[in-house]
Amino acid sequence: MSKVITSIDRQGDTVVVRLAGKIDMSRSPDFHKSMIELCNEKPGHMVLQLAAVSYLDSSGVGTLVEIARRVKSYSGKLTLMGPNARVRGVFEVTRLDRFFTIVDGEGEAPAP
Numbered sequence: 001m002s003k004v005i006t007s008i009d010r011q012g013d014t015v016v017v018r019l020a021g022k023i024d025m026s027r028s029p030d031f032h033k034s035m036i037e038l039c040n041e042k043p044g045h046m047v048l049q050l051a052a053v054s055y056l057d058s059s060g061v062g063t064l065v066e067i068a069r070r071v072k073s074y075s076g077k078l079t080l081m082g083p084n085a086r087v088r089g090v091f092e093v094t095r096l097d098r099f100f101t102i103v104d105g106e107g108e109a110p111a112p
Contacts, residue, residue: 001032002029002030010043015047016095021053021054022055023059025057032066033061036070042076043076044077045078058091065096068099082102
């Protein structure tokens with residue numbers, strides 16, 4: 001498991017991945033590898049809990065974009081949940097908030 005991933009919970013066809021800390025160039029390779037392994041399981045709905053992520057750089061964003069494309073390729077859904085203002089700002093500045101489904105809290109996650 002990646003240093004960025006703190007837990008993985010499987011609930012039926014949904015996988016909830018809790019992330020924490022910085023997702024930067026030093027951590028992205030392990031994070032990328034772990035996320036590809038999860039994508040290979042083809043969960044119907046992957047939820048990435050970002051509340052404890054303090055920093056996200058371009059390498060982390062690139063990994064998330066690749067994961068989103070992989071999930072979409074097998075008709076799954078990806079939801080980014082609970083990013084703090086700083087992390088959400090990264091998505092807004094890059095206009096990726098239009099590409100990703102981003103929700104504030106657990107009650108807002110779309111059904112699988």
